Amino acid sequence: MHIVMISAELAPVAKVGGLADVVFGLSRELEIRGNAVEIILPKYDCMWYDEIWGLHKIWENLWVPWYGSGVNCSVWFGFVHGRKCFFIEPHSPDNFFDRGSFYGFHDDPLRFAFFCKAAMEFMHKGNKRPDIIHCHDWQTGLIPVLLFEIYERLGMNRQRVVYTIHNFKHQGITGEAVLWATGLCRPEYYFHHDRLRDNFNNTAINLMKGGIVYSNYVNTVSPHHSWEARFTDQGYGLGQTLAIHHYKFGGILNGVDYDVWNPETDRFIPSHYNVWNVESKYGNKDALRERLWLRKEFKPIVAYVGRLDAQKGVHLIQHALFYTLERGGQFVMLGAGGDRGINNHFWHLKHYLNENADCHLEIGFNEQLAHLIYAGADICIVPSLFEPCGLAQLIAMRYGSVPVVRAVGGLVDTVFDRDNSDKLPEDRNGYVFKDADFKGLESALSRALGLWFGYPKEFRRLITNALSFDSSWAQSGQRYIEVYDHIRCK
Ligand SMILES: Nc1ncnc2c1ncn2[C@@H]1O[C@H](COP(=O)(O)OP(=O)(O)O[C@H]2O[C@H](CO)[C@@H](O)[C@H](O)[C@H]2O)[C@@H](O)[C@H]1O
Numbered sequence: 093m094h095i096v097m098i099s100a101e102l103a104p105v106a107k108v109g110g111l112a113d114v115v116f117g118l119s120r121e122l123e124i125r126g127n128a129v130e131i132i133l134p135k136y137d138c139m140w141y142d143e144i145w146g147l148h149k150i151w152e153n154l155w156v157p158w159y160g161s162g163v164n165c166s167v168w169f170g171f172v173h174g175r176k177c178f179f180i181e182p183h184s185p186d187n188f189f190d191r192g193s194f195y196g197f198h199d200d201p202l203r204f205a206f207f208c209k210a211a212m213e214f215m216h217k218g219n220k221r222p223d224i225i226h227c228h229d230w231q232t233g234l235i236p237v238l239l240f241e242i243y244e245r246l247g248m249n250r251q252r253v254v255y256t257i258h259n260f261k262h263q264g265i266t267g268e269a270v271l272w273a274t275g276l277c278r279p280e281y282y283f284h285h286d287r288l289r290d291n292f293n294n295t296a297i298n299l300m301k302g303g304i305v306y307s308n309y310v311n312t313v314s315p316h317h318s319w320e321a322r323f324t325d326q327g328y329g330l331g332q333t334l335a336i337h338h339y340k341f342g343g344i345l346n347g348v349d350y351d352v353w354n355p356e357t358d359r360f361i362p363s364h365y366n367v368w369n370v371e372s373k374y375g376n377k378d379a380l381r382e383r384l385w386l387r388k389e390f391k392p393i394v395a396y397v398g399r400l401d402a403q404k405g406v407h408l409i410q411h412a413l414f415y416t417l418e419r420g421g422q423f424v425m426l427g428a429g430g431d432r433g434i435n436n437h438f439w440h441l442k443h444y445l446n447e448n449a450d451c452h453l454e455i456g457f458n459e460q461l462a463h464l465i466y467a468g469a470d471i472c473i474v475p476s477l478f479e480p481c482g483l484a485q486l487i488a489m490r491y492g493s494v495p496v497v498r499a500v501g502g503l504v505d506t507v508f509d510r511d512n513s514d515k516l517p518e519d520r521n522g523y524v525f526k527d528a529d530f531k532g533l534e535s536a537l538s539r540a541l542g543l544w545f546g547y548p549k550e551f552r553r554l555i556t557n558a559l560s561f562d563s564s565w566a567q568s569g570q571r572y573i574e575v576y577d578h579i580r581c582k
Contacts, residue, residue, distance in 0.1 A: 093224060095128070095130075095224045097115055100134065102115050103352070104459055105144055108399070111258045117352070120351070133179050144171070145171040145172075150167055153166075158209065182210065202269065202273065204231035216246055226572075227253065227254070230300040233299035234270070234274060236307045237276065252579045253307040255304065255310045263290075263298050263329075266297060270297065287305055288302040313343070314344075314345050319343070350490075353466075363376050367559040376464060386449060387422070393424055395473070395493070396409050396472070397425075399430075404477070405475035416541070423451040438453060466490075471540050479498075481505075489522070495522035496524075497523070522554070523540045
């Protein structure tokens with residue numbers, strides 16, 4: 093099959109969070125299984141250009157209709173760790189993708205609406221006719237709308253769309269300008285409740301809703317979260333839309349890329365290991381302490397790696413820090429976020445704890461350090477308020493760090509409590525808590541720390557169970573292929 097992925101992120105060149113990892117990992121898995129995969133991305137100025145091989149311009153003067161006129165674009169091609177990627181570069185005074193960061197601008201909906209329009213125009217004029225167009229999150233919600241309302245009539249009538257939702261919280265709710273800009277020039281038609289009109293704001297359109305309504309198949313990234321999105325407030329107002337389209341909605345669990353995240357070969361960690369020689373993991377604990385100037389003592393390291401966003405349970409991350417210190421452990425955090433208030437809060441905390449040799453807060457994005465933390469930590473916390481899938485717990489387990497997680501979304505599908513689970517003992521791989529408060533967190537973290545201090549052999553067994561958990565793309569890659577095969581035009 094020929095599959096075109098359209099995404100705002102791709103690891104490692106344009107990564108803000110888990111979306112980037114998934115687009116890379118899934119594309120690779122699909123290729124391994126014999127499919128032809130191409131990825132279309134914006135050409136941001138802030139990408140990691142040294143991770144793109146053979147970047148060159150393949151198209152000059154791609155004219156993309158925009159409002160009454162158009163924007164002239166160049167298209168570039170290059171390989172990102174073997175993946176075939178096209179990068180769209182608009183030449184317009186709006187400077188859509190030359191702003192030093194990926195998101196966070198008042199015109200984000202317009203920027204990514206332009207990206208959608210340009211991607212469609214590129215496929216149309218470049219004669220690309222994939223079997224499947226796979227798009228992701230609100231940024232690409234307009235793709236199926238444009239395909240079925242405009243480009244189908246221009247010859248793209250055999251293409252089918254899969255739309256994967258990684259985060260319901262960000263939906264791209266915006267005004268009608270986006271419609272005029274992209275050539276969807278009948279606002280009264282698109283403002284219909286059955287199409288793009290936001291379920292709560294009559295005067296706004298919702299790009300994610302458009303993606304759901306128009307795609308041939310829609311999924312979120314774990315079975316449990318697909319249930320939450322429909323039946324709890326975690327659908328952020330789209331539950332009703334999902335109910336209408338339930339026959340084409342499901343949950344497919346994320347995997348992690350076993351090449352990128354592999355403690356046996358990882359180029360960012362000094363001491364390699366696997367389930368048969370777990371002792372070597374501790375070389376990384378030493379290296380992590382050295383790198384972050386942590387005291388070298390007989391203590392467990394508890395870590396948090398992730399975006400600093402309300403979604404991630406910020407108050408619980410902070411509480412885990414103080415609780416760990418109080419219990420005689422060490423705490424490491426690596427995080428960055430779009431929210432200035434949350435960022436400032438952690439900067440204050442960092443200054444406050446500056447002299448403490450048992451903790452380190454690193455604020456910023458640092459891929460290499462993330463690898464070392466996953467390998468060097470004993471315990472990783474994921475105390476999210478909601479979590480569509482969560483990669484942090486999967487990567488932590490892949491590196492034999494015991495996950496302590498809240499029972500939401502994909503965390504429910506992947507982490508099974510050591511003491512309270514209906515799983516076999518060898519399948520229990522971490523600790524789980526329910527309530528998003530201090531007591532809830534402590535109920536799990538205290539057991540993890542207690543086991544580390546009091547029962548090292550048992551803790552070691554938990555590490556082995558975590559290391560044995562299968563979080564590869566194999567099964568989920570197969571699931572996506574089945575979906576593609578089911579909907580594609582034969
Ligand atoms: N400061 C930093 N430095 C280095 N690396 C950092 C970092 N902050 C985060 N990362 C990395 O980014 C990824 C985060 O993935 P997650 O799945 O945990 O969260 P995210 O909320 O971004 O993704 C959304 O999409 C994914 C993919 O579908 C879902 O799993 C998830 O539930 C959903 O919220 C991990 O690879 C992590 O190591």
